[in-house]
Amino acid sequence: MTIPVFYSITDDFTPYAAVSLSSLAKFVDPKKDYTVTFLHQGLSKAHEESLASYAKDNLHVEFYEMSDALLKPIQDRKENYLRGDFFTMSIFYRLFIPDLFPQYDKAVYIDSDTVVNDDIAKLYETELGDNLIGACVDSSIQFVPEMLRYISEVLTLDPKKYINSGMLVMNAKAFRDEKFVDKFFSLLGRYHFDCIAPDQDYLNEICSGRIKYVDGRWDAMPNENTEPLANPSLIHYNLFFKPWHFTGIQYEDYFWQDAKDTVYEAELKAELAKTTDEDRDIERHKLDHMLGKLDTTLQDPHNWARVKESEQVTL
Template identity: 70%
Template sequence: MTVPVFYSISDDFTKYAAVSLNSLVKHASSDTDYTVYFLSQDLSDEHIKDLSDLGNENVHVKFFHIDDKLVKPIQNRKENFLRADFFTMSIFYRLFIPELFTQYDKAIYIDSDTVVNDDIAKLYNVELGDNLFGACTDSSIQFVPKMVKYIKDVLALDPKKYINSGMLVMNAKQFRDNLFIDHFMELLETYHFDCIAPDQDYLNEMGEGNILHLDPRWDAMPNENTEPIKNPGLIHYNLFFKPWHFKGVQYEDYFWQSAKETKFYDELKAELDNYTDEQRAADRQKLNHMLLKEDKTEKDPNNWAKVKEREAVKL
């Protein structure tokens, strides 16, 4: 058995992905075979080597170039902006994994701003049944009233069941059998839903009723409102409070522990040291900026809630 794990990155995210990959390799069982794929459109040869060097005899690191044609319908339009201030195609790559890798009936996807703190095979071995995927409730938004309102009123979903897409155990066979990509493209091109979290909103909407909610230790996110999870299996530095930009971030020790074992440690420390208070203040404002969409999208006649009154969007 091979445990397939996927990341999607742009070249400038390599150093953070290296910290995540290093932690994954460190906690991988020597009795299990793993293949880690990096999906990208712009990885440099140097960064391909940097990531390859972190593999070992049972963790094989591979690379897959995402073809422009594949993602052509997903354009650089306002509704696809991540965090309201920039567009990156890489957030959508995860949706194509089941179609691109038909040799797998099951796969794990994780974001690059993560640290793995347990054997990822344990996550892979979760029994999904007929569910489309397994994921964890998005704990980072439960204390953000505007986001909770957006999930209730714009998405017409239960905020307690709204999952974070930074860690997915994908039932790839179910994705293919249910023609997920065809339905996704149809919704995308018909409605251009103006989303706060584009790929995540589509997964929540299309998977509604077919999502297995996993133990929160597999997507532990820094949160100023809650105590840290005692034994996090995977830490996800979601939203803006990255340990390479802020000091005192919950779970930051796990990041720096792994970073020290990579060639990027000095570069990451310098990034933290050189990040200015003005930049940190701007990052704090980005969340508010992101949430400005809520008022506008609530009135949109083609928002998720209104479209769901007229037709089914879930698979």
């Protein structure tokens, strides 16, 4: 049996993904078998080779190019923008894992802006029962009033149960059996919900009531409102707290320690050095762009809340 782990990646994200993969490789159990697959569109051969170099006898590194035909229904529309100002197809790749890899009844997905500090097999072994996913409550939004209001009033979900999609244990068999992708495309094509966090909102809506909540140490995120977790198992540099852009953020030491073991350390340090205070200010204000959708989504006659109320949409 292999433990399948998936990343979604764009070419420019390779240095960060290399740090994540390098960290994951350090903790694999020599008695277990792992396959890491990078979902991408147009990853360069040089970057494939650099990521493949972390393979071991029991850690296989593979690449899967997502087809344009599969992704065609997801368009470059404003409701699908990430962080309020740009569109990236890669955030949707994770939704297709169960259908693309029918050999797996269960899989782990993690974002590329992560570091792993424990054996990922422990996460994979999470007992899901009949839940669709295992995930952690999104700690990055718990002190953002606008996001709490958006989740409560637009999605009509409990913010304390709203999960972050940067780490998922996927019940792949249930996704296939219950035609998750068909539901997603149906909702996407019919309603064009204007989302602050597009793929994440759909996962929260469709999986609501069938989520296994995993210990928050498996999706620890830097923030300015709480103390860091002791011994985090997986750190997710979510939103704008990227150690290659900011200094003095929570968990940054983990990233730079793992970066030392990659060929990208110098490049990453150079990126940090050339990031100006103006650049950092722009990064911080991207959150404002995201939250700028709140007023329009609250008034939208076809937002999640109104559609669920008027049409009794079954998710």
